[in-house]
Amino acid sequence: MIERRAEGLVTDEDKRVTLARRVDEDQVCQAHYVDGDAVVGVGEYHVVHAPEKLVCLGLGSCVGIAIFDLSTQIGGLIHAMLPKYxxxxxxTNASKYADSAIMLMVDELVEMGARKPLLKAKIAGGAQMFSFISSDTLNIGLRNSAVAKETLKKENIPLLAEDVGGTKGRTIFFNSSDGSIRIQKNGEVSQI
Amino acid sequence: MTESREQNEMIMDGLREIGTIGAAHASTALSELVHKDIMIEVSDCFVCSTQELPTAFSTTEETVVAVFLEAIGKSRGGIMLVVSQKMAIELTDLVLGREYDENHCFDEMDADAICEIGNICASAYLNAVSRFTNITMMPSPPGVAVDMLRAILQFPAALVEADSDSSVVIKTMFKYGKNVGFGFMLYIPDRESQLVLIEKFGSM
Incomplete structure (x- = not known):
């Protein structure tokens, strides 16, 4: 279904961040940084070695999916915009969809040396920004997080924690060394 | 809307024209509502692709107030009004007949009032679009969100992605009393309306 690209891995020694290659343009995404943490843009995913940290800024209906293997200290973060590929x-850009992005990133993590049976996941985001919308097709936030959970289950990756839904946008900071996610929501900070 | 440059220019002119007509209608309707003059002018108009939408604005961390309406009819789409929090309160002050209070926080009443403003602007704009395309569209009941601009823009971006690939961003200037403020109208046509718009303006 999805073209899996092992050659999509490009290690940039200066930045010590392995950047995900966008399938559409065959172009390495230029990571930009906030306080030394690499930002994962909308429809992208990044994989890193500890102690790198990754950030998703302003997750609205998008969902942030962190998958990591603590034993090998490898982890990655997805900023998925839509549910299903x-x-x-x-x-052209499979990293935009929750299901295909998870598959792609898991492959990359394993490629980097992570052990698939030890992979764990946490998800955050999937808010319903506009509260009036009742139809499920328009509730993209809900569908994003549901598909993410479904795909993790299919891939046999245990979901350790989640902070999804609600009506407020989140900014999340993923720490690859302990697998924790710090969440800023509505001016409050929490951790899962 | 990946046409030649020349054709693109023509389409942009057409969209700007629609925006201007919509803004004029919205000005009149809003001024009547508050019994004060509110001028709405189109200062800029561009077409933006889906993925760029959340990054097309420079101040994406700012908290903004957004009103979203779905266009319902023979053809569908989305329409959104985005203004800064300060400007939202200034506008709702006019609607609710309140004095400006620096310490006032955006509350339920404001949310309702800004929905009405969004409704008026969206209806006026959709009317203008309908007149050009001959596709009748009605706005759905509005929904409001107060959040980071970046988070808010993901919603129309995801909608656009599901059904179409570009959205029209109309930078609008609101002049009310001594105040001048900038806001954005986003019009997200579905594939069908997009094709009709291209056909209409591309061959004028």
Whole structure:
């Protein structure tokens, strides 16, 4: 279903961040940084070695999915915009969809040396920004987090913690050395 | 909307024209509502691709107030009004007939009032679009969100992605009393309306 690209790994020694290659343009995404943490843009995922940290700024209906293996100290963060690759119109960028992005990133993590049976996951985001919308098709936040959980289950990756739903946007900081996620929501800070 | 440059220019002119007409109608309706003059002018208009939408604005960390409406009819789409929190309160002050209070926080009443403003702007704009495309569209009941601009923009971006690939960003200037403020209208046409718009303006 999805083209898996092991050659998509590019290690940038200066930045010590392995950047995910966007399938669409065959171009390495330029990571930008906030306080030394690499920012994962909308529809992207990044994989790193500890002690790197990754950030998703302003997750609204998007969902942030962190997958990590603490034993080998390798982890990654996805900033997925839409739920399913199969339902999407744009087939060129598989990292945009929750299900395909998880598969792609798991492959990359394993490629880097992470042990698949030891992978764990945490998810955050998937808010319903506009509270009036009642139809499920328009509740992209809910569908994003549901598909993310479903895909993790299919991949046999245990979901350790989640902070999804609600009506407020979140900014999340993923720490690859202990697998924790710090969440800023509505001016409050919490950790999962 | 990946047409030649020349054709693109024509489409942009057309969209700007629609924006201007919509803004004029919205000005009139809003001024009547508050019995004061509110001028709405289009200062800029551009088409933006889906993925760029959350990054097309420079101040994405700022907390903004957004009103989103779905266009319902023969053809669908989304329409959103985005203004800064300060400006939202200034506008709702006018609607609710309140004096400006620096310490006032955006509350339920403001949310309702800004929904109404969004509703008026969206209806006026959709009307203008309908007149050009001959596709009748009605706005759905509005929804409001107060959050980081970046987080808010993901919603229309995801909608756009599901059904179409570009959205029209109309930078609008609101002049009310001594105040001048900038806001954005986002119009996200579905594939069908997009094709109709291209056909109309591309061959004028």
């Amino acid at each position: 199969e339902e999407g119109r744009d087939k």
